[in-house]
Amino acid sequence: MQTTNVTEEQIDPSSLLKSTKGSGRNIIGLLISNPKIGVGVGIVAFFVLVAIAAPLLTPYNPNASVVQGSLPPSPAHIFGTTGLGQDMFSQIVYGARVTLLIAFTAATGSTLLQVLFGLTSGYFAGVLGDTLNLIINVFLVLPGLPLTIVLASLASANAATNRNEIVIALVLLFTSWSYGARVLRAQTLSLKEREFVAAARATGENTVRLIFAEILPNEAALVAATFVGTFVYAVGAEVALEFLGLGNTSQASWGEILYWAQNNGALIVGKWWQFVPAGLCVALLCAGLTFINFGIDELANPRLRAEHPPRVRTSPGQKKNPEEASSAPLTEESIVNHE
Amino acid sequence: MRHLLRRVGFYLVALWAAITFNFIIPRLMPGDPAEAYIARLQGQRVTRQELDAIRKLFGVNPNVPLWQQYLDYLNGLLHGNLGIATSQFPTTVIDVLKQSLPWTIGLVGAALIISFLVGTLIGMVIAWKRGSWYDTLVPPFFTFLSAVPYFWMALALVYVFGVGLNWFPTNGGYDVFNVNPGWNGDFILSVVQHAILPVITLVIGSLAGWVLTMRNTMITTLSEDYVVMAEAKGLSTRRIMMNYAARNAILPSITSFSISLGLVVSGALLTEIVFNYPGIGYALYQAVQGDDYALVEGCFLVIALAVLIANFLSELVYTLLDPRVRREGS
Numbered sequence: 001m002q003t004t005n006v007t008e009e010q011i012d013p014s015s016l017l018k019s020t021k022g023s024g025r026n027i028i029g030l031l032i033s034n035p036k037i038g039v040g041v042g043i044v045a046f047f048v049l050v051a052i053a054a055p056l057l058t059p060y061n062p063n064a065s066v067v068q069g070s071l072p073p074s075p076a077h078i079f080g081t082t083g084l085g086q087d088m089f090s091q092i093v094y095g096a097r098v099t100l101l102i103a104f105t106a107a108t109g110s111t112l113l114q115v116l117f118g119l120t121s122g123y124f125a126g127v128l129g130d131t132l133n134l135i136i137n138v139f140l141v142l143p144g145l146p147l148t149i150v151l152a153s154l155a156s157a158n159a160a161t162n163r164n165e166i167v168i169a170l171v172l173l174f175t176s177w178s179y180g181a182r183v184l185r186a187q188t189l190s191l192k193e194r195e196f197v198a199a200a201r202a203t204g205e206n207t208v209r210l211i212f213a214e215i216l217p218n219e220a221a222l223v224a225a226t227f228v229g230t231f232v233y234a235v236g237a238e239v240a241l242e243f244l245g246l247g248n249t250s251q252a253s254w255g256e257i258l259y260w261a262q263n264n265g266a267l268i269v270g271k272w273w274q275f276v277p278a279g280l281c282v283a284l285l286c287a288g289l290t291f292i293n294f295g296i297d298e299l300a301n302p303r304l305r306a307e308h309p310p311r312v313r314t315s316p317g318q319k320k321n322p323e324e325a326s327s328a329p330l331t332e333e334s335i336v337n338h339e
Numbered sequence: 340m341r342h343l344l345r346r347v348g349f350y351l352v353a354l355w356a357a358i359t360f361n362f363i364i365p366r367l368m369p370g371d372p373a374e375a376y377i378a379r380l381q382g383q384r385v386t387r388q389e390l391d392a393i394r395k396l397f398g399v400n401p402n403v404p405l406w407q408q409y410l411d412y413l414n415g416l417l418h419g420n421l422g423i424a425t426s427q428f429p430t431t432v433i434d435v436l437k438q439s440l441p442w443t444i445g446l447v448g449a450a451l452i453i454s455f456l457v458g459t460l461i462g463m464v465i466a467w468k469r470g471s472w473y474d475t476l477v478p479p480f481f482t483f484l485s486a487v488p489y490f491w492m493a494l495a496l497v498y499v500f501g502v503g504l505n506w507f508p509t510n511g512g513y514d515v516f517n518v519n520p521g522w523n524g525d526f527i528l529s530v531v532q533h534a535i536l537p538v539i540t541l542v543i544g545s546l547a548g549w550v551l552t553m554r555n556t557m558i559t560t561l562s563e564d565y566v567v568m569a570e571a572k573g574l575s576t577r578r579i580m581m582n583y584a585a586r587n588a589i590l591p592s593i594t595s596f597s598i599s600l601g602l603v604v605s606g607a608l609l610t611e612i613v614f615n616y617p618g619i620g621y622a623l624y625q626a627v628q629g630d631d632y633a634l635v636e637g638c639f640l641v642i643a644l645a646v647l648i649a650n651f652l653s654e655l656v657y658t659l660l661d662p663r664v665r666r667e668g669s
Binding site for chain 2 (some may be wrong): 098134137138142143144145146147149150151153154198233236239240242243245246257258261262267268270275276278279282283284286287289290291294
């Protein structure tokens with residue numbers, strides 16, 4: 001679910017700064033200037049608002065049976081009702097809280113881990129850097145969702161049911177950090193050779209400050225992009241885990257709605273309203289987040305912007321720049337070659 | 340050669356990590372498989388001797404030191420002994436895996452090949468026609484498709500093509516009632532029919548990655564001097580597109596293969612569950628439902644092994660395609 005194209009080229013942070021500073025716009029101007037970011041932020045903000053305002057939007061308790069059986073959509077219940085007669089719209093609206101909260105927690109924790117692993121493994125040459133890099137790469141090749149399922153099934157079997165959300169957030173955090181860490185590591189490898197780092201080192205700044213106060217701010221765009229990418233993954237994986245019955249099956253959430261739809265055979269009897277709204281919400285939210293990422297990517301890599309004529313010729317001077325030449329895709333190989 | 344050895348070493352470490360995770364994770368949790376099995380008996384009285392017997396059967400013994408358990412575990416792995424699938428007692432885990440693996444490999448393999456070919460081709464064409472209306476419409480459309488969860492796409496396909504239109508079967512790997520497994524035409528036809536919807540699900544879900552990767556690198560190569568030169572020489576569009584631009588743009592697609600493979604495998608797990616497809620994903624689902632930890636771990640191990648092997652193969656292909664890697668490595 002991390003189909004961001006942010007990895008295709010290393011983001012040059014200065015180009016992002018240029019594009020904002022050059023046009024002299026603020027954040028809102030930035031959002032308007034890139035339609036993809038605008039659309040993405042709009043979609044995500046919509047879901048966040050819906051989740052916050054849930055009690056205002058619906059008179060029904062999501063877990064209370066208000067009618068007998070599963071009714072198709074009607075003016076009283078615009079998304080119909082579930083097999084237990086619960087209002088589907090309330091379930092969706094309150095379910096947004098669960099999904100967003102778990103995914104946000106997991107993505108935030110994961111991003112912290114990514115920054116820690118990515119920057120330290122990139123900054124330190126030698127045994128420490130190599131070891132951290134090995135750990136990152138091992139986590140990267142291990143299949144994520146199966147590992148998540150193994151962890152969640154073992155953890156949820158032992159955890160008290162009311163703490164399932166925390167368990168799922170932790171499991172997602174643990175299995176989602178490696179991809180972003182590798183992206184940040186590659187960027188750190190290139191940044192630490194720049195003059196401003198050497199200058200800061202010469203003035204006697206300590207290593208922690210060098211990494212987190214000098215290098216990190218220059219990777220802000222990349223950190224934002226990997227955060228959004230991890231968020232997308234976390235939403236998808238969280239819904240998938242709940243769909244498998246590994247979440248709290250008595251609480252309304254998007255994955256739970258789909259779990260019950262599948263278990264009650266809603267498809268076979270043609271009750272489409274039991275699975276269409278939840279699935280569309282997941283798809284819309286993830287698409288919104290992905291658009292934000294593509295927008296960030298376009299700001300940082302102007303060649304991807306659509307409004308330019310088909311073939312942009314780069315000036316010779318720009319091309320001979322060694323940093324440009326080495327901005328090959330972030331492959332295992334290119335990272336090895338850096339060393 | 341040195342490069343290759345390094346990579347082999349790396350994959351061995353990764354494999355060791357997967358195996359060790361598999362060993363440690365369940366042991367970090369309270370309880371053991373024997374207790375889980377007894378819990379499944381729901382209230383039936385179990386005597387001390389019976390508990391010990393069940394423990395022995397499952398190969399868990401709290402009195403044995405951890406390192407001894409670890410060695411026994413590794414030894415068991417080497418002999419293909421992964422324990423007993425408690426949810427399908429008395430079948431062994433390895434037998435369940437042996438039955439399931441070919442189905443998943445077939446599903447994932449077919450989906451990967453189709454989506455790679457179709458996605459790369461689409462990406463190539465829309466990069467060539469950059470700025471046209473379909474370059475502005477196609478990428479967002481595929482982005483949306485890729486954001487749809489795999490299992491939900493599967494549910495939608497079952498609903499429309501299976502239940503609604505009744506074009507394709509939606510349940511199982513083949514028609515259990517009317518054909519006999521084996522190398523006969525009826526069986527193969529039945530398998531293909533049953534695979535169509537799951538494969539379409541996986542292809543739709545993974546297509547966007549290939550399209551966007553190819554589009555973005557292709558746009559970069561299109562601005563290279565040798566493409567301009569080729570155009571100036573008056574070569575045919577087709578030749579410039581295929582032999583000059585696409586040929587040089589395809590490498591990142593090969594490297595993103597490893598990430599995409601992980602996604603497709605994850606997607607296949609969920610897709611199999613929706614279609615009751617008799618692969619590893621369905622076995623994993625049943626194991627999770629039945630608190631069958633030995634089988635859960637076995638499934639993870641076999642998936643990890645398959646993904647590691649596939650990744651290694653894709654790196655070999657990359658080494659063959661990109662002479663720079665070979666030269667710097669040797």
